[in-house]
Amino acid sequence: MSPVESSESVSAIAPDGVPFASEQAVTGPPHVEVPTPYDGILLAGFGGPEGQEDVIPFLRNVTRGRGIPDERLEEVAHHYRAFGGVSPINAQNTALKAALEAELARRGLQLPVYWGNRNWSPYLEEAVREAAADGAFTLLAIATSAYSSFSSCRQYREDFARVLTDTGLVGTVTIDKVRQFFDHPGFVAPFIEGVRDAVATLLADGVDPARVHVLFSTHSIPIADAQRSGPRDVDFGPGGAYAAQHEAVADLVMREIAIDIPAAAEIAWELVYQSRSGPPSQPWLEPDVCDVIGELPGRGAEAVVIVPLGFVSDHMEVLWDLDTEAMEAAAEAGIRAIRTQTPGVDPAYVAGLVDLVEERFRGIPAKDRPHGTSLGPWFDVCRPGCCENVRAGFKPAAAGIAP
Numbered sequence: 083m084s085p086v087e088s089s090e091s092v093s094a095i096a097p098d099g100v101p102f103a104s105e106q107a108v109t110g111p112p113h114v115e116v117p118t119p120y121d122g123i124l125l126a127g128f129g130g131p132e133g134q135e136d137v138i139p140f141l142r143n144v145t146r147g148r149g150i151p152d153e154r155l156e157e158v159a160h161h162y163r164a165f166g167g168v169s170p171i172n173a174q175n176t177a178l179k180a181a182l183e184a185e186l187a188r189r190g191l192q193l194p195v196y197w198g199n200r201n202w203s204p205y206l207e208e209a210v211r212e213a214a215a216d217g218a219f220t221l222l223a224i225a226t227s228a229y230s231s232f233s234s235c236r237q238y239r240e241d242f243a244r245v246l247t248d249t250g251l252v253g254t255v256t257i258d259k260v261r262q263f264f265d266h267p268g269f270v271a272p273f274i275e276g277v278r279d280a281v282a283t284l285l286a287d288g289v290d291p292a293r294v295h296v297l298f299s300t301h302s303i304p305i306a307d308a309q310r311s312g313p314r315d316v317d318f319g320p321g322g323a324y325a326a327q328h329e330a331v332a333d334l335v336m337r338e339i340a341i342d343i344p345a346a347a348e349i350a351w352e353l354v355y356q357s358r359s360g361p362p363s364q365p366w367l368e369p370d371v372c373d374v375i376g377e378l379p380g381r382g383a384e385a386v387v388i389v390p391l392g393f394v395s396d397h398m399e400v401l402w403d404l405d406t407e408a409m410e411a412a413a414e415a416g417i418r419a420i421r422t423q424t425p426g427v428d429p430a431y432v433a434g435l436v437d438l439v440e441e442r443f444r445g446i447p448a449k450d451r452p453h454g455t456s457l458g459p460w461f462d463v464c465r466p467g468c469c470e471n472v473r474a475g476f477k478p479a480a481a482g483i484a485p
Contacts, residue, residue, distance in 0.1 A: 130169025268434015276422030300392025
């Protein structure tokens, strides 16, 4: 029995309902298996600066409430400043919005897409107000993050609750959220393709598969947050659902590659982390990608394939932490490195996101929903206590049972 299945019998019905939810989701079923007549899609992004003068204000938004002085923010600002102060993320989400609109139209789903960010314009408040002005009152959100954790799921749900409250649209607009899509075939397919191509290239160049190492990299988070990722009534191991989901997807990728390239079964792989922040006294998930790269020659590796498994597009963390720092670490270690693609606007990924919309729009039963690991299909309505932030505590959140 999967962790999702074992949790479905617990707290299946919310005692006080699910706040900010559609009529179909308000009682809190793990999977909403009745059609929901949505009026629009809310594409929720992280946001990023558009110029040098935006960098510090943007980072203030990212770290709001944590009291971090500007001089410390400048330690991160140089990543953006190296690219002219412009994050690629807004252009990527503009392209994703257009791709979603085209795929929705192709399938005959007349659903407008409203795009809003957590930390920079266009803000979520603007998107929700625009939707309400258009008469789109029942929204289904797609957050640009595939995995379960506070920052990648619950914080977006808290954003939705905050925005509805701040705009005075509680009771007028509802916001549900598609399930976490870490193991949906559409999300996984670009990673399989990228790793397959990288491995094939290395083997064609005569590299012994036993001397190739694949590193699946994702954003590090505080261990306390990782341990509380996912439903609180399921034990996912020391890294919580966040680490378990990444491990499961990485394993899936390598198994799929070995079908086409049998020699790939000899290739070692591991999950690594990047982009940690916070005080040194606070433990975060490890090992760090650059530290592991530095160790690879001692393990007999001649080449490394770096897979940005935790990212949906080439965010700043990919451009800086992987394309810059990790590649420099590989050069210093004297080993060949290939960084594989992120989903971006890959047709399989875009189609997969619209699959998630159709699941809810048409009320597709959980048993008929595609998923590549035993952890899925993930919940439509987050379970009680899911992905708590232990530093800030629980805040009102949409698309889940309180707290």
